[in-house]
Amino acid sequence: MKINRALISVSDKTFIIPLAFLLQKNGVEIISTGGTKKHLQKAGINVVDISSVTGNPEAFGGRMKTLSFEVESALLFDRGRDKDEAEKLGIKPIDLVVCNLYPFEEVAKKGAHFDELIENIDIGGPTMIRSAAKNFKYVTVLTSPDDYPSFMEEFKNNQGSVSYEFRKKMMVKAFNHTADYDSVIAQTMDQETGTLSKRLHFTDGKNLRYGENGHQQAVFYRLKDAGHSLHGIEILHGKQLSYNNILDVTGALYSVREMQSPACAVVKHSNPCGLAEGENLRQVLEKAWQGDPVSAFGSIIAFNRKVDKSIVEFFRLDAKDKSQRKFIEIIVAPGYEQDALEYLKHHKNLRILVYNPADLPVTPDYRFVPGGLLEQTPDDKLYEKLETVSGDFSQISQELIDFGLKAVKNIKSNAIAIVGEKKGYRYLMGMGAGQPNRLVATKLAIEKAREFLKMEWENHKNKDWNTFYNREISRALLISDAFFPFPDNVELAAGNGIKYIVQPGGSIRDKQVIESAKELNINMLFTGIRHFKH
Amino acid sequence: MKINRALISVSDKTFIIPLAFLLQKNGVEIISTGGTKKHLQKAGINVVDISSVTGNPEAFGGRMKTLSFEVESALLFDRGRDKDEAEKLGIKPIDLVVCNLYPFEEVAKKGAHFDELIENIDIGGPTMIRSAAKNFKYVTVLTSPDDYPSFMEEFKNNQGSVSYEFRKKMMVKAFNHTADYDSVIAQTMDQETGTLSKRLHFTDGKNLRYGENGHQQAVFYRLKDAGHSLHGIEILHGKQLSYNNILDVTGALYSVREMQSPACAVVKHSNPCGLAEGENLRQVLEKAWQGDPVSAFGSIIAFNRKVDKSIVEFFRLDAKDKSQRKFIEIIVAPGYEQDALEYLKHHKNLRILVYNPADLPVTPDYRFVPGGLLEQTPDDKLYEKLETVSGDFSQISQELIDFGLKAVKNIKSNAIAIVGEKKGYRYLMGMGAGQPNRLVATKLAIEKAREFLKMEWENHKNKDWNTFYNREISRALLISDAFFPFPDNVELAAGNGIKYIVQPGGSIRDKQVIESAKELNINMLFTGIRHFKH
16 A cells, blocks of 8 residues: 555644655655645645645635545545546545644633634544545554654655554544544533533553452543543552552542652551651651551552652561561552662562652542532642631641641541641541541541550550550540531540540531530631541 | 525434425425435435535445535535635535434444444544534534424524524534544544543533532533433422532432332431331331431431332421421432422421432443543442351341342441341341441441440330340341451451351451351351442
8 A cells, every 4th residue: 555645734733844755755745735735845845735636726714625525535435446436536546644633622721712713623624534544444644743753664664655553543543533623622612502511531441350349340541631640650560450459549649649748648448547747758657557557457558758768678578577577558659769669579469659649630520420420629728717716726736737637638528537746747646437427437536546645655654554645645636527516526535635626617506516625625726628528 | 594405414314304394395405315315205305416516426335425525615605704705616505404423333332343333434424514513603403303393493483594592502412413423433443453442421510519528619410321310310309419419319329229128228428327128118217217316317318119208207307396307418219209298398408309229320330530530340249159158047038148238338348237137127237337447347337236226125125135135136147348357357246246247258367267257156158259349
């Protein structure tokens, strides 16, 4: 299938000159239109005007250029079956179409007037692209400059032709190009006429070994044009990620994403059960682990800083006594020092991932429900106000309040987090997640915080347990993702020595809740913002 | 804009005859092609052949019919600006295009050979539709028989023309039609060449008052062609659904969907905290409520049967003592008797929804992660096997095992459910949801089951509490959504009087777990299937 005749009409003119030169050098006749023609001619390329092919003038303010029986026939006729018919009709084949469409999206984004939007809808381009794609057995269609290098390579190596496989690949790209193009037009026109619609294009699906459970099949797709998609996450070591791994990695990355200081999250079933931030990443990891050392086994661990060996030695993966080794399922960080990587590879089943939480793509939140899609803006605000409604917060740092809110908003609702601060380190001491009843979440968080402090105490034991517990818990902060409907949570917290509570406020019984806080010597802060997460 | 000339070329011939008759009666010249032409002529309609307009023969096995400078010009030229130019070029306007495309999807679904797929890609149709749509200021384009009635209405009422608004609406539909068409082609061609892709089209977006929280904006879309989308759920009473309502309603409907007997779910934060099935729906509701009477306040309640007054009187919405009224946020059922509806309306903030859980659309499960999409087949299998690994299950009904598995698979992981059966009723006695540590989930479920039994006991008190508790709990079933990694859960269950445990099995320590069950007189069943849900 030697290429003898090409039609070039491109909006994106990147690399079009070298491509055209190569074609011309190999004796390919080049047909072109409007702006592309001028661009090629300026570079000294001989170009045949489209009018001489169509037999028609460029007409109607440019609306009619290529659209014609002659051009579409030249692209569409079957070189085998229709050969004689084409000759009789005087149709000379066009073997290559190089065409891309002016991105309608950009006109729309510029806030163009409706008439301008309409005028920008290309009719001839998509017809040409679709005609060439349909007849890909004989015709090559290039819709992106990305494909010129491999085209030129094939063209040079095959004496002026390209392989069937290449043409087929370009056909698929072509239909994706026109589908994307009309998708944007349809979505924009919907919007112009008062309908909110959404067309999402996912590609590069990878079959996962199974879904959420072994008897479910699953595929993982990349959202087209999504930037740092989790789909492309770099795996330095270990098996492919499973369905649940992907969910857990998401939870872990979100948990450390907003932290300014070096931070670490320990995640199980999408919830952070350990979370800490502070100066030294090793200390941070230890604090995070301490949040729930039992659940931490088999967990997913995320960092927001590059990791060195001194940090990961914490896992004691080389311990002779195997029971000393801290088995985790996944570690994800923006990077690893070589020695850290070597050390981690001691654990052959560990998945070692590279991803910087700061790179998480800023897209809307999408949630599928039966036959529908929920779209929402992300929960990217910590508080609306900081109003002390009982006692005072002068002994509590702003950093700790922020840390607590970042923690609670990443825990599934109903969520309660208890956080502490010491020597510049902030850490989750206990949390209650996913409870129908907030009181149960509070109970769970307090139990965990007690275990956390027990571990601290066992390292020092320089006081009796009760004195130690009461002193430590009195400096901690209990954060609720939503308001307290009754004073019972405050009473439970007070009964366990908690002195500081942060909650959104907004209940019809706020007054009662505040009174109860005052009576029980609880300092209470209202943030004005709820952080439900489901 | 009087319609003088129409081009009709349709794959779906529904109602095309009456439409053509009306046009003919009003003196509209009808141009047509191939099969459509024959169809119209058979009905006695005068049709001009497309060839006489294009000046070209139908060529290349039908690939070239309408595609031409003449037809596309007739559709595209600006009736104002380009009037003289059109006259000079001998272009006579075409004012109406009736065209729909042969659904490529159906050819693909029939498992057509690749060449047949390619041959089925329509080039002329989309070009005609897109040309007419672009020039909608002057041209009407009909792409679906659904629109013929309103077209005919307008056409009759406006002496042979239709309004700008109508044409604009049709333009939007047209671009949606071509976008859908190329989306299916692109997706199919991707698949044919080894790329898994997915294009999802959502429409009819409704702005919600806010998202998961007040500071987040949200939109709720309908998945195109989704059948009984939750988007179209009928609201008989109360405000629009909020973002969280939609998630909770989803959880509630799924929880009762698989139940054969009359069933009821009480949902908070997407998890069922109460669930029951049995003969009498009122009894079922009472049992479901008893699962967590505290959390049930403000909950979402779903039924799988039509609801009458005797059932909803349970809520005591007309109680003089307001504290006796059981406030719920949403009730959803396949239908309501008139008296039930009137009774429920006592509660002015209650949202009363009509939806049959059996109608939930069978689509894959989709889950959005940063820059990606997880797709999986639904979790629609209860067990792979029923293997008694300790003791025996002859005293436990198959119905109770099924009920327990249906319950646990709708509770977020780690999940533990304790279920009971009495007099043909099966019910959730307690559950632990969303825990990083399975032992905590077990603890939560046991605590709740104890509270459940306490309520039973308080109604009778014909035995002392311990005797009563031990008898009742010994007949209950504890279900775990995943295997036990250690015997600790078994020990905890045994220590609280549990005698029956159902779990998937599959841990490397299964042997140890089974031994522990045997020692502790626990009957244990392996199902071979995990039911994680996140």
